[in-house]
Amino acid sequence: MLLIAASYFVKNKSGFLLFQSSGIFCLMLSYLCNAQYFAMIGLGIGLFRSIVFYLYERQGKEASIIWCYVLCAISFAAYGIVNLGVLKSFHPADIVYLIGLVFYMFIFRIRSIKTVRFTILIPTALSIVYNVWAASPIFAVISYCFEMSANILSILKYHVFGKEKTSATIEAAASEDVIKTEETLEK
Numbered sequence: 001m002l003l004i005a006a007s008y009f010v011k012n013k014s015g016f017l018l019f020q021s022s023g024i025f026c027l028m029l030s031y032l033c034n035a036q037y038f039a040m041i042g043l044g045i046g047l048f049r050s051i052v053f054y055l056y057e058r059q060g061k062e063a064s065i066i067w068c069y070v071l072c073a074i075s076f077a078a079y080g081i082v083n084l085g086v087l088k089s090f091h092p093a094d095i096v097y098l099i100g101l102v103f104y105m106f107i108f109r110i111r112s113i114k115t116v117r118f119t120i121l122i123p124t125a126l127s128i129v130y131n132v133w134a135a136s137p138i139f140a141v142i143s144y145c146f147e148m149s150a151n152i153l154s155i156l157k158y159h160v161f162g163k164e165k166t167s168a169t170i171e172a173a174a175s176e177d178v179i180k181t182e183e184t185l186e187k
Contacts, residue, residue: 005150100126
């Protein structure tokens with residue numbers, strides 16, 4: 001979870017996707033050790049999603065929107081097979097979960113890290129709602145709260161306070177240039 005939280009503090013999209021992939025891989029290993037094989041399926045799809053968009057990002061290309069639809073179809077098929085077919089279980093909260101998955105698929109395609117940081121708040125909040133509603137273990141709720149907190153801190157760092165520092169720096173440099181120009185004119 002630390003790797004996923006750290007992904008929000010990377011300045012570029014490819015770094016974000018690399019940290020996300022690493023974090024998902026580590027979560028998959030922990031699920032393997034706990035014999036939570038069905039949960040690993042969703043993480044596997046998430047890992048595949050992160051890698052696909054990472055490869056496009058590294059090439060400086062925009063991934064086709066078709067990837068989002070393909071990944072959504074794979075996610076819905078996996079949900080249908082596991083939850084409805086094998087486990088024979090459906091909880092109304094699953095709809096919130098599936099809506100969150102769709103958001104993740106389309107958000108990971110966005111190339112602007114700033115837009116990703118702001119929009120990913122939606123599926124993260126949906127994940128928290130889902131885990132509370134489905135009475136998931138408290139660790140799941142805490143993990144998503146931790147992830148959302150990291151994202152909010154990164155937004156504050158890079159897009160709220162960082163923006164003000166940049167503006168202040170530009171204003172200070174501009175006033176310095178004005179002072180130097182006035183000194184030059186006086187000579």
